[in-house]
Each structure stands twice: as C-alpha cells, then as structure tokens.
Amino acid sequence: MSQDNVSALDIARSLPGVIRRLPAITRGLYYYALKNENRALTLGTLIETNANRVGNRPAILFEDRAITWREFNGWANRIARYLQDQGLRKGDAIAVFLENRPELLAVVAGAAKLGVACAMLNTSQKGKVLEHSINLIEPKMVVVGEELIEAFDGIKTGLRTDHPQPFQFLADTNTLNAFGDAPDGYTNMAEQVSTFNSDSPVLSDPPRMGDTAIYLFTSGTTGLPKAAPGSHRKFIKAYGGFGLMSLAMEPEDVLYCTLPLYHGTALLVCWGSVLAGGSAIALRRKFSASAFWDDVRRYKATTFGYVGELCRYLLNQPPGEQDRNHNLTKMIGNGLRPSIWKEFKERFGIETVAELYASSEGNIGFSNFFNMNNTVGFSTAPYKLVKFHDGTRDPVRNGKGFMQEVAKGEPGLLIGEITKTWSFEGYTQTEATEKSILRNAFRKGDAWFNTGDVLKEIGCGHLQFVDRMGDTFRWKGENVSTTEVENIIDGSGLVEEAIVYGVKIPGTNGKAGMVTLVPQNNGSPLDVNRLFTYLRDNLPAYAIPVFVRVTHAIEKTGTFKYRKVDIQKAGYSLGDSGEEVYAWLPRTDGYTLLTPELVGDIDGGKVSF
Structure with missing residues (x-):
C-alpha cells in the first residue's frame, strides 16, 4: 500500500487525539451545521462574545502592539458608528486596500457590525486590474492605507463611487494613538473615527448570518478578477469547522499569520479559527523565511497559517539548533506537498497539520480532521x-x-x-x-x-x-488567470499573439507562469526587457511570466484553437533553433536568455525560485 493511502487502521490510531478534542468538536459541529440564514449570528457578534468572555486577553499582536478583545471590539464599534454617520447602511459595500495590520481587521469588523460588506483588494494589484476589481463592487468608499497610496492614486480617477467622501485614508502608524496627515482628496478616517463612542451601534435592521460580509477576488477563466461574495455564515463555518473541530483553539493559543488578509485562507480560515478560541492572531505584513522563527518565539505562537510555498521556503533554510525551539505544534492551510509533509513535521516538531481544501467562492470544502499525512481530509458535502x-x-x-x-x-x-x-x-x-x-x-x-x-x-x-486545471494555475500561493495575463500582454503593443500557461519547475510548489509569443512584425526584434518593464507596471509580481518563449508562429488546430497541451509539455526546454527562451531569474530585474547549462541548473534545483 502507498504511504499516501489512508486506511481504517490509520483512522483508528488517530482516535485518542480526536477523543481529547471531543468537547471542542461537539461545539464545532453545532456552529458548522447551522443553516438558519436569518439568525443574528455574525462576525460582529463573534467579536462581541469574545470581548465579554476573554476581554482582557490579546486579540491582535502586531510589531510592538497588543490589542485586547475588549479594545478591539470598542474600536470596531467606533468604526461602525462612523460609517453609519456617513450614511452607510446594511447592504452597502466598501473596498479595503491595506496591508496586513490591525487596521484592516478593525475596518472589516466595524463594517460587519453594521451589515456593510468589505471588498478585500489584493495589495499586489495595480493599474487596470486594480481599477477593474474596485468597479466590480462599486463601493461607497475605499479605505486606503498610506503604504498603498501611490498605487491607488494611479487609478482613482477611473473609479465609480457614490459618496461625498469616497476616499478614506489610514496613516501607516498606530492609528489608535496617531492619525497622521491625510493627502489632498482623502478623509482622515482614524481622526474621524476617534470622535465616536465605543458602544455597539443602534440598528433597526441588524445583519444576519446569510448577509454578505466580504468580497474576495479570484482569478478565473473570464480573464480579469471576479468578486466572490462571502456571507457571515462562512465565518461561522470556519469558526466551527477549523477553529474548534480541527484545531481546538483556546484563549492561550496564538496563531501567527503572514498570509495576506485579502485571501480566504488568512481572513476566513486563520482569523475564523482565532475567533473560535478567543485566541490572538499575530500579524506580519509579508512572509519572511529568515524572520519566521524569531517572530514565532517572540509572539509565543502555537499555531500558524500556511500555504505550501511558505513551507518549502522554511524547509530550504539551513537546519539549525533552533528548529524546535518554539511553541508551534499546529498549522492550518493548504498546498503542503506530500514530498515534504513528513520531513516538515519531523524537522520542526509539528504535531497537527490541519490541511484543507476550499475556494473563496465554492460550496465544498475538505478538512484533515483526523490529522492524516498527505491528504486534504474528507468532506461531508456531496x-x-x-x-x-x-x-x-x-x-x-x-x-x-x-x-x-x-x-x-x-x-x-x-x-x-x-x-x-x-x-x-x-x-x-x-x-x-x-x-x-x-x-x-x-x-x-x-x-x-x-x-x-x-x-x-x-x-x-x-x-x-x-x-x-484549465485557465488558472497557482504560483507563489496565488491563483493566476492565464486570460488576464494574456489580455495585459496584448495591451503592450509588442506582440501579435500570446498564450499563457503554467509550467512545473522541479522542487517548487504550483506552476510558474510562461508565455509563448509571436512578436509584432515590424522588422525589429522583440525588446524582451521592455516587455518585462511593461508587465511589472501592470501585473502583480506573482503573475509576471517567469519564462518567455519567443517564436515565429504558434501552432493551432483545424478549428483555430491553440495546441496548449503540447506547448505546456515543452515547458522551458530549448527546442527549435529559431526560438529563444528567456527566464526571470531570482533577484534579477529582467529576463535572461536561457542556455543549456542554465536549463540544467534549473532542472537540478540549483536556481531557487
């Protein structure tokens, strides 16, 4: 039997751990199975419950800040009252353009208490893609962090908003104590919020479990990002299914999260699990392999949120005496490859891998409830x-x-x-x-x-x-739409045809982006680094093709469809003498022409993507 297989004996061996979690599992099943969409159980009520139950315990840890559940609930209430004063009501939406910091969670919580949905903008987006994402929602307001003002200023004139003060500014500081100065054309949100009291807002029509709480953006076959609404029920399901049933979170737990909060894995799964335990979420703006374990020790983290790529980066760090000098015993996320699963657990002393499978918009999810190796677990959904x-x-x-x-x-x-x-x-x-x-x-x-x-x-x-499969692949923990990238490349004016797809690089998770293209027939050779500069200005880094194949023609079928499978199989190999293949190598600022020696180094894992 393959080591990847799960047997009845494996399940039986896991039962002692399941029995220990039984009280949490029983509670979790109750929340996970709730079906009454009209029930007044929402993200806001979960936060208020923790403020009453464990009010003096930390809710958020960030850099040198520690915010208790009582403080966080009061902050969310002030934001809700401010939005209410600005004329927003249940059913409206705002867009949130902030990096991982406490202000992001406070805005989402405050809006949720009012019944206003938050569109969680991808902080890597810029230009046409960012503008498209915001206009999909047509939010009343956009809350913009100082750290992202430059990217937002480039597109704000093309936005459709319906409010006298649509652009809300949050300084890149502890906005509970310092407000900063808002640029022209922006309202200083933190300064305005501070004038409201911290009591719960008075509502004639409070939000319900079935109401929309967030919008998450997902790439798909239509090209540009799509917005998937997520109801409060999704938080309740994560609260019960992941926080209680899978992790049995407690107030003493700390979940370290470096995943971007505009992703469902971070916002729904990680934060939802924290809500279930009355635990703390320790935030970092962006993942750093070198700082990871120091942060874990600093925050006394017991759990962390992951995607497979993150785990590979940690495993690629040189082994050391500090590998097990931490309190981490649990991890939750997706994409941990079977080839490194056991090695990762053994090296770092991890006991529970709560691997899951889900999507922002989907109706089905799997959870590794029994803590088996190499599996996304099982599902009760049909x-x-x-x-x-x-x-x-x-x-x-x-x-x-x-x-x-x-x-x-x-x-x-x-x-x-x-x-x-x-x-x-x-x-x-x-x-x-x-x-x-x-x-x-x-x-x-x-x-x-x-x-x-x-x-x-x-x-x-x-x-x-x-x-x-299909027109989306995953790279660096992000979904990449091939159609979206093709549309951006078409706008460069440098190519006649382009087909984008994902290719496997040995030793990496997911698939790296690659484009096979035919240059414009204007008598001049393609300036591949002019193309790179254009792509960098219009795409997030993870969506920029890692490989470029420049050819004279792309073969099609009799019905004028590209032979995409054949092109994918060729990957970044050097074939036709009339073609050139380029790679965006790590820590470089442009494309490099591939040679047989360089291809050998990539295939041999000597180039760390």
Whole structure:
C-alpha cells in the first residue's frame, strides 16, 4: 500500500487525539451545521462574545502592539458608528486596500457590525486590474492605507463611487494613538473615527448570518478578477469547522499569520479559527523565511497559517539548533506537498497539520480532521470525481450527455453538488457564476460547482490534491488567470499573439507562469526587457511570466484553437533553433536568455525560485 493511502487502521490510531478534542468538536459541529440564514449570528457578534468572555486577553499582536478583545471590539464599534454617520447602511459595500495590520481587521469588523460588506483588494494589484476589481463592487468608499497610496492614486480617477467622501485614508502608524496627515482628496478616517463612542451601534435592521460580509477576488477563466461574495455564515463555518473541530483553539493559543488578509485562507480560515478560541492572531505584513522563527518565539505562537510555498521556503533554510525551539505544534492551510509533509513535521516538531481544501467562492470544502499525512481530509458535502478532457477543466460526457465518475484511486475533476444546504454563492457577475455551474451532470435538473481542480481518493473518503486545471494555475500561493495575463500582454503593443500557461519547475510548489509569443512584425526584434518593464507596471509580481518563449508562429488546430497541451509539455526546454527562451531569474530585474547549462541548473534545483 502507498504511504499516501489512508486506511481504517490509520483512522483508528488517530482516535485518542480526536477523543481529547471531543468537547471542542461537539461545539464545532453545532456552529458548522447551522443553516438558519436569518439568525443574528455574525462576525460582529463573534467579536462581541469574545470581548465579554476573554476581554482582557490579546486579540491582535502586531510589531510592538497588543490589542485586547475588549479594545478591539470598542474600536470596531467606533468604526461602525462612523460609517453609519456617513450614511452607510446594511447592504452597502466598501473596498479595503491595506496591508496586513490591525487596521484592516478593525475596518472589516466595524463594517460587519453594521451589515456593510468589505471588498478585500489584493495589495499586489495595480493599474487596470486594480481599477477593474474596485468597479466590480462599486463601493461607497475605499479605505486606503498610506503604504498603498501611490498605487491607488494611479487609478482613482477611473473609479465609480457614490459618496461625498469616497476616499478614506489610514496613516501607516498606530492609528489608535496617531492619525497622521491625510493627502489632498482623502478623509482622515482614524481622526474621524476617534470622535465616536465605543458602544455597539443602534440598528433597526441588524445583519444576519446569510448577509454578505466580504468580497474576495479570484482569478478565473473570464480573464480579469471576479468578486466572490462571502456571507457571515462562512465565518461561522470556519469558526466551527477549523477553529474548534480541527484545531481546538483556546484563549492561550496564538496563531501567527503572514498570509495576506485579502485571501480566504488568512481572513476566513486563520482569523475564523482565532475567533473560535478567543485566541490572538499575530500579524506580519509579508512572509519572511529568515524572520519566521524569531517572530514565532517572540509572539509565543502555537499555531500558524500556511500555504505550501511558505513551507518549502522554511524547509530550504539551513537546519539549525533552533528548529524546535518554539511553541508551534499546529498549522492550518493548504498546498503542503506530500514530498515534504513528513520531513516538515519531523524537522520542526509539528504535531497537527490541519490541511484543507476550499475556494473563496465554492460550496465544498475538505478538512484533515483526523490529522492524516498527505491528504486534504474528507468532506461531508456531496461531491464526485469525474473524468475530464486532458489539459482543461471540462468534464467528459457520455453518449447520453451525462458525466462519468473515475475509478477509485484515479485522478478526477472535483465537482460539488449545489443544494439548499450546500449553496453556491458564486460571483457578483451572473455570467461568471453560470460558467462555474455544471448542469444535468448525472440526471436532468441537477447542478454542480466545477472546482477546476483534480484530486484523487486515497482511502476512507480522504482525498489528495493533484493539479489545478484549465485557465488558472497557482504560483507563489496565488491563483493566476492565464486570460488576464494574456489580455495585459496584448495591451503592450509588442506582440501579435500570446498564450499563457503554467509550467512545473522541479522542487517548487504550483506552476510558474510562461508565455509563448509571436512578436509584432515590424522588422525589429522583440525588446524582451521592455516587455518585462511593461508587465511589472501592470501585473502583480506573482503573475509576471517567469519564462518567455519567443517564436515565429504558434501552432493551432483545424478549428483555430491553440495546441496548449503540447506547448505546456515543452515547458522551458530549448527546442527549435529559431526560438529563444528567456527566464526571470531570482533577484534579477529582467529576463535572461536561457542556455543549456542554465536549463540544467534549473532542472537540478540549483536556481531557487
């Protein structure tokens, strides 16, 4: 039997740990299973409960700041009252453009208490992509951190807002004590908030569990980002399913989070788990492998949030005597590769890996409840693994038009049935929502959410992640839309054709971006570093293609479709003598022409991407 398989004996061996968590599991099941969308149980009420229950314990740790649950709840109430004074009400939305710091969580909490949804903008976005994301929501206001003013100023004239003071400024400081000076055209939000009292806002129509709390942005097959609404219920599910059932969080726990809070893994999973325990979340603006363990010791962290790439970076650090000199015993996140799973646990003394599978918009999630190795766990949601067309996210249908499940243990496209209990909240764009729904899959009238991901069963209902298919791939812990990158490249004026896809680099997580392109036929050779400068100005770093293949023509099928699978298989190899392949090497500021020796170094893991 493969070491990746899960057996009944493995489950039995985990039972003592499950029994120890039984009180937390029982509570977690209650919250996870709640279905009444009209119930007055929301993100705001969870925060207020902790203020009453563990008010003097820390809620947020950041640099030299420690904010208790009582202080945090009062801060959120003042923000809610300010937004209310500005005419905002339940059902409205604001956009949040802040790096990881306490102000971000306070704004989300304050808005949630009022029933105002927060659109969590990706801080790596700029230019057309950022403008598009904000206009998808048409927020009443945009809350902008001083650290991101330059990027925001470049696009604010193209925004559609409907408020006398749409641009709210938060200085890059401890805004509970110092307000800074707002630039022209911005309102100093912290200064205004400080004038309101910290009592709970008085509401005639308070928010309910089914109301939208946040919008998370996800790349997809339509090109530019899509906005996926997330209800308060998603926080409640994370609170019960991850914080209680998987991690059994307690007030003494500290969860160290370097993942960006505009991502569901950080905001919903990590913060939701912290809310469940009345624990503290220790924030860092951006991940640093060299500072990671010092921070863990400084904050006395017991848990941390991860994506697979983060774990690989930590494992690549030289081993040392301090590797187990910390209090970390638990971790929660996704994308930990089976090839490093056991090595990571053993080297750093981790006992619980709460690996999960979920998406911002999806109706299905998996959790490694039994703490098995190399698995995303199991799900209570109805799902199937079905056959799919190679290289796509399209399921195979038989002669009757129905889908076919794969054999047990074989990789299959994961689809989740859409039911009243397992609803699909979708996107703000109806067309984008419909594209993610598979209808008449196994019988007339049924509907299923297409995850676009390939997984396989490894025993006892446990699944293992295999690959992300179709027009989206994952790199540096981020989803990259091939169509979005192609659209940006098309706007450069430097190419006639471009096809973007992900390629595997040995020893890395996910897939690195690559573009095969045909230059403009103007008699001049392509200036590849002019292209790089353009891409850097218009794309977040993780979406800039790592490899560029410059060719004279891109082969197509008889129906004028690109032979994408064949191109992907070629990767960054050096083939046709008429082609050139370039790479954006680490710590360089442009593309480098690949040679056979350099390709050998990349294949051999000597280049650290």
